[in-house]
Amino acid sequence: MTKSISERELVLGILMEITRENTYSHIALRNVLDKYQYLDKKERAFITRVTEGTLEHMIEIDYIINLFSKVKVNKMKPVIRNIIRSAVYQLKYMDSVPNSAVCNEAVKLAVKKGFGSLRGFVNGVLRNIARNLDTIQYPDRSDLVSCLSVQYSMPEWILKKWLAVFDEETVENMLADFQKDKPITIRCNLHRISVEELQRKLQEEGAKAVAHPYLPYALSLSDYDYLRDLQSFRDGDFTVQDVSSMLVTEIADPQKGARVIDVCAAPGGKSIHMADRLEGSGHVEARDLTDYKVELIRENIARTAVTNVEARVWDATVTEEQSRGQADVVVADLPCSGLGVLGKKTDLKYKMSEETSEELVHLQRKILSVVQEYVKPGGTLIYSTCTINPMENQENVRWFLEQYPKFRLADIRDQLCEPLKNSVTEKGMLQLLPGVHESDGFFIAKLTARKNASVSSS
Template identity: 65%
Template sequence: MTKSGVNERELVMEILLSVTRDGEYSHIALRNVLSNYQYLDKKARAFITRVTEGTLERMIEIDYIINQYSKVKVNKMKPVIRTIIRSAVYQLKYMDGVPNSAVCNEAVKLAVKRGFGNLRGFVNGVLRNIERNLDEIVYPDPADKVSHLSVVYSMPEWIVKQWLDVYDEQTVEKILSDFMEEKPTSIRCNLSRVNREELKARLEDEGVKAEMHPQLPCALMISGYDYLGALESFQEGLFQVQDVSSMLVAEWADPKEGDYIIDVCAAPGGKALHLADKLDRAGSGHVEARDLTEYKIGLIEENIERSGLTNIHAVQWNATEFDKDAENKADIVIADLPCSGLGVLGKKTDLKYKMTEETQKELVALQRKMLSTVHRYVKPGGRLIYSTCTIHRAENEENAAWFVDSYPEFSLVKERQMLPGRDGTDGFYIAEFKKENQKG
C-alpha cells in the first residue's frame, strides 16, 4: 500500500486481468494505469511496472511452477485467483527485495478484498508451498530442447520449434535470453533541431542517463527516467523513442533532396519522421505518412507536431487499396507492414501469447496483398524498402523472394535479418528493392 492509499498489487492485478482475460495489449494497459496514477512516486510506479511486465514475461514458467505445487491447475482457477497467485510467484522467485512473508500475506489480503475470502487458505497454501520449494523446482530435461527452452524462457513451444527449424540451439537460446534482459531505451535525436551532444547534455540535466550509440550517429541509449512524457526535451520534440533496427530503415533509404516518400503503414510515425528529418537537413523533399485508422493518424500527427517538421503530412489510407493518384509518384516507398511481431517480444511480452501459427499465415497473405498494391507507387528508378519486426522466414526472406518473382521489374538490392542476442537490436528484417528505370 502506498502513502496515497493506493494498493500497488491491486493495480498490478487489474492490469494483468485486462491483458490475460480481456485481451488488452500490455503496454497500453500499463500506460493507461500509470497515466491515471501519475501522482504515485517513482518507487511505486517502478514496482507496478516490474511486477506487471515480469509476470507476463515469465508466465509460462510461473504456470509450470504453480502446477507442480497446486492441486488445482492454473487453467482451472478463477481468473482473479490465478492472477493474484501468478504475480505473487513472480515476486517470490524474482524480487529478492520483497520479503516472502509480505508477498504471501498481501496476496491473501487481496483475494479477500476481491470477494474470495473462502479461498484465502488455498491461496496461502499454494504460495507457502512454492516458497518452501523454490530451490527444488525440476525443469524439463534439456534433452527435450523444445520443452526445456519453452519453460526456462517462457516462450510458447510452437515459436521455439519454428526458430529451431531455422537456427541452431545456441542461436535460439541467445535470442530467448536477450528478450529477458533489461535494456536501456533507444531514442533517435531530431538532428534538424538539436545535435546529439547537446541532447545528451540536456537529458543529463533532466536526470536521465544517456549514452551515445556506437554505430548510429543519431541514436542515444537512455535509462534512469521515470515518466518519459514528463521530460521537457521529449515534449519539445528533440527526440523520438525508436529501436536502432527501426532507424536503419531510413539509413538504408538514404533520401536525397527533393525526394517524395510514401510510408504506407507509418503509425506512430518514427520512420517517417526520421526520413523527414533527413530530408530537412538535405534541403528538403516530402514524406507522406499513411495509415489505416483515424486513431493511428492522430498518433502520427501528434508526433509530427511535437517534432516541428513541416515537410511531412499524414493521410488516412488502407494499404491494401490502390491509390491511383499515387501511382509512380514516390522516389521511395516504405512498407513496414503488419507482422507477427516476434522480434520485439522483449518490449511487448504479451504478443507471444496472442500470436498463432494460423495468424502468421494470414499475415503473410496480408503482406503480399499490400506489396502487390503499394509497389505501384514507386517511380521507375525508385526504391521500395520492406521491413518487419519479426523473426519468421515466411514473412521475411520468403516474401522477398516471392516479390521479385512476382514483379520482375524490381530487383533485390540487399536484405538483412537482425537477431536479438547477436546484433544488439530487436529481431528485425529489412529488404531493399530497386525498380528498373523503364516501365516494363
C-alpha cells in the same frame, strides 16, 4: 494522502485487462501509469516490473504453480490465477520483497476482491512454493523444446520455427536477450538539436544517454522515471525508436527533394526520420488504417515540429490511383507477427499463433502487390518487419521478385556500419537478431525498380 488502492491491486487490474480483455500490455500499463501519476518513482517501478515480469515469465510461473496446486492454473478463477501468478513472480525474481509479505499481500488482495473463501488456498499454494522454490525440477534438455519453453517462457510453436532455421546457441541467445533489462533507444531529431546538446540536456534532466554503436544519432536512454516528464521529450528533441527501425531510413537513403510514402506508418517514427533526413525538402506522406493511428502520427509530427510530413488515413490494401508511379521511396513496414520485439511487447508471444502468422503472410503480399505500383521507375521500395520468421521475411521477398520482375534487390552494405555489413547474408536483405545484434529482431529488404520500368495500370 491515504491510498485507496495498492500497487499490487493495480498490477492485478492490468493483468486482468491484458489476459481477459486482450489489451496490449504496453497500452494497459501506460494507461494505469498515466492515471496514477501521483505515485512515487519506487511505486511506479514496482508496478512496471511486476506486470512486465509476470507476463514475461508466465509459462514458467504456470509450470511452477501446477507443481504445487491441486487446482491447475487454467481451472482457477481468473482473479485468483493472476494474484497467484504475480505473487510467484515476486517470490522467484524479487529478493527485495520478503516471502511472508508476498504471501500476506496476496491473501489480502484475494479477500478484498471478494474471494475470502479462497484465502486458505492462496496462502497454502504460495507458502508451499516459497518453501520449495530452490528444489523445483525443470524439464530436461533431452526434450529441448519443452526445456526452453519453460526456462524462457516461450511458446513451443515459436521455438520449433526458430530451431528449424537457427542453431541452438543462436536461439538461446535470442531467448536470453528478450529477458534482459535494457535501456530504450532514442533518435536525436537533428533538425532541432545536435547529439551533443541532447546528451547534455538529458544529463541535466537526470537521465543517462549513451551513444549507440550502430548510428551516430542513436542513443541508449536510461535513469529516467517517466518519459513525458522529460522536457527534451516534450520539446520534440528526440523520438523513441529502436536502432533497427532507424536503419530503414539509412538503407532507403532518400535524396533531397524526394517524395516518400510510408504506407503503415503509425506511430510515425520512420516518417519523421525520413523528413529529418530530407532536411525540410521533399514530402513525406505517412499513412495508416485508422483515425486513432493517424492521430498518433500527427501528435508526433506536432511534437517534433517537422514541416515536410503529412499524415492521412488510407487502407494500404487499396490502390490510390493518384500515387501510381509518384514515389521515390515507398516504405512498407508491414503488420507482422512481431516475434522480434518480444522483449518489449512481452504478451505478444501469447496472442500470436502459427495460424495467424501464416495469415499475415497473405496480408503482407496483398499490400506489397498494391504499394509497388507507387514506386517511380528507378525508385526504391523498402520492405521491413519486426519479426524473425523467414515466411514473412526472406520468402516474401523471393515471392515478390518472382511476381514483379521490374524490381531487383539492391546492395545495402554501403548504408550499414561495419558491425552490420557481415550480417547481410543475401544481397539486399538484412535480418537482425536480438542477442546477436544490439537491436530488436528486425528484417529489412531494399528493392529498386528498373529505370525503364513502366507503371502498371491494372
